[in-house]
Amino acid sequence: MPETIYDIAVIGSGPAGYTAAIRAGQYGLKTALVEKDPYLGGTCLHVGCIPTKALLFNAEIWDHLKDAKEYGIEGVDSRKLNWAAIQSRKTGVVNKHAKGLEFLMRKNKVETIKGFGKLTGPAQNGVFTVNVDDGGKKSAIKTKNIILATGSEARMIPGLEAGDRILTNIEILQLNEIPKSLVIVGAGAVGVEFASIFRSFDSEITIIEALPRLVPLEDEEVSKELARVYRKRGINFHTSAKVEKVEKTKSGVAVTFSAEGKQQKIEAEKILIAVGRKPYTDNLGLEKTRIKPERGSIKTNEWMETDEPGIYAIGDIVLGMPLLAHVGAMEGIVAVSKIAKKEDRPIDPLKIPNVTYCHPEIGSVGLTEAKAKERGHNVKIGKFPFTANSRASIVGEHEGFIKIVSDTKYGEILGVHIIGPQATELIAEAVTAIELEATVEDLMWTIHAHPTLAEAMLDASNSVYGLAINM
Numbered sequence: 127m128p129e130t131i132y133d134i135a136v137i138g139s140g141p142a143g144y145t146a147a148i149r150a151g152q153y154g155l156k157t158a159l160v161e162k163d164p165y166l167g168g169t170c171l172h173v174g175c176i177p178t179k180a181l182l183f184n185a186e187i188w189d190h191l192k193d194a195k196e197y198g199i200e201g202v203d204s205r206k207l208n209w210a211a212i213q214s215r216k217t218g219v220v221n222k223h224a225k226g227l228e229f230l231m232r233k234n235k236v237e238t239i240k241g242f243g244k245l246t247g248p249a250q251n252g253v254f255t256v257n258v259d260d261g262g263k264k265s266a267i268k269t270k271n272i273i274l275a276t277g278s279e280a281r282m283i284p285g286l287e288a289g290d291r292i293l294t295n296i297e298i299l300q301l302n303e304i305p306k307s308l309v310i311v312g313a314g315a316v317g318v319e320f321a322s323i324f325r326s327f328d329s330e331i332t333i334i335e336a337l338p339r340l341v342p343l344e345d346e347e348v349s350k351e352l353a354r355v356y357r358k359r360g361i362n363f364h365t366s367a368k369v370e371k372v373e374k375t376k377s378g379v380a381v382t383f384s385a386e387g388k389q390q391k392i393e394a395e396k397i398l399i400a401v402g403r404k405p406y407t408d409n410l411g412l413e414k415t416r417i418k419p420e421r422g423s424i425k426t427n428e429w430m431e432t433d434e435p436g437i438y439a440i441g442d443i444v445l446g447m448p449l450l451a452h453v454g455a456m457e458g459i460v461a462v463s464k465i466a467k468k469e470d471r472p473i474d475p476l477k478i479p480n481v482t483y484c485h486p487e488i489g490s491v492g493l494t495e496a497k498a499k500e501r502g503h504n505v506k507i508g509k510f511p512f513t514a515n516s517r518a519s520i521v522g523e524h525e526g527f528i529k530i531v532s533d534t535k536y537g538e539i540l541g542v543h544i545i546g547p548q549a550t551e552l553i554a555e556a557v558t559a560i561e562l563e564a565t566v567e568d569l570m571w572t573i574h575a576h577p578t579l580a581e582a583m584l585d586a587s588n589s590v591y592g593l594a595i596n597m
């Protein structure tokens with residue numbers, strides 16, 4: 127039988143890799159998807175986006191029940207959390223989607239190959255050889271193009287090792303019980319999301335963040351509002367703070383850190399390290415190619431092509447792009463479209479939504495007010511609080527606002543920053559508006575259904591010109 131030569135071999139089956147594989151299958155390309163783990167889906171599906179958002183939904187229901195009387199619901203005073211049931215629902219959601227991915231691969235005629243894929247060098251006569259090692263069982267596949275999508279892992283504080291008390295995003299999802307107290311290092315997306323989940327379940331939370339504010343990449347006003355609400359929720363946090371020592375005690379951990387010019391020590395049952403991620407590119411055989419990783423990340427051009435012709439990189443391993451599932455997925459589509467010679471568009475970093483599922487939620491796109499000014503824009507701001515939105519009253523969630531950063535000259539929308547109910551959903555309208563190069567005026571003439579949270583976008587755009595109706 128003649129040897130199979132694939133058009134594309136994708137290495138890694140997270141959102142970047144599986145999206146690329148599905149699109150390649152849709153285009154009729156002969157595609158292999160190589161995955162070292164026994165399931166498809168990567169970090170996002172198994173120990174990232176999906177399980178954490180499942181837990182956040184449990185937390186949201188639990189929080190609503192705390193206010194049951196206000197909603198005229200009685201008889202739930204003796205409510206109790208069943209942690210095992212919460213964990214098993216989360217696992218159920220993950221498994222359902224892992225099965226779904228297997229179905230999608232079959233549907234699109236993508237061949238999944240289990241094992242660790244390793245490059246052997248540049249293409250010979252237009253064909254690469256990828257070695258695959260499945261726990262000692264070795265094989266090799268031939269392919270005309272390679273898409274690397276191997277993802278990332280949690281960065282550790284030097285000297286610490288993850289275990290039963292020192293946790294990363296992986297261990298924290300497997301706890302047997304809710305910790306009574308939890309220190310979280312890092313106030314990025316992972317840190318503030320777990321703070322939100324476990325605070326809802328009554329853990330004592332302390333966040334330690336090196337930079338001067340929570341969610342430091344967001345607009346400053348968003349950080350300020352999150353800090354206000356977190357204080358109200360009883361979440362402790364120290365910003366501009368430096369962790370100096372983490373020691374194991376009899377029953378937990380002791381954390382020494384410096385903040386506000388003085389050294390402090392706190393004890394807790396567990397500590398979560400959420401200080402960012404590092405690309406997973408070790409042992410991939412990159413040294414046999416022209417690809418020279420920079421601290422593990424791989425440089426690409428706007429079509430996701432690396433320095434080695436025929437090899438593409440997508441997802442968390444790409445140098446200079448945000449580590450987000452939806453970015454990886456779109457990079458997969460860009461790479462496959464290039465290979466298939468279909469219409470293609472590069473990703474514009476200013477059109478990428480950033481979403482954080484803490485409570486209150488955060489959604490943002492484009493430039494912050496500070497960044498817009500730094501770039502020399504003459505900025506005009508519109509801001510509308512959810513306190514003045516009728517749907518927000520109905521759902522009982524008044525925290526937060528929508529802020530629009532625009533350029534004075536033509537009313538170009540430079541950035542939209544939302545903190546509040548359903549912010550992670552509401553941001554989609556702003557992303558579409560920016561993608562279609564809509565102006566503030568275009569938004570002002572767009573009819574928004576009433577009563578909706580989305581109407582706050584209409585009011586926010588009107589408020590750029592001092593014309594908000596509901597304020």
Ligand code: NAI
Nearest residue numbers: 312313314315316317334335336337400401402449481482
């Ligand atoms: P991150 O890079 O977003 O945040 C890490 C935070 O830790 C930063 O604010 C940083 O200043 C701080 N930090 C770093 N070293 C520190 C130290 N020694 N002491 C105190 N603070 C320190 O990383 P995170 O939250 O771990 O998330 C990893 C990646 O996964 C990010 O790219 C994030 O965007 C993505 N992610 C996205 C989610 C979403 O879209 N909802 C959810 C979870 C993660």
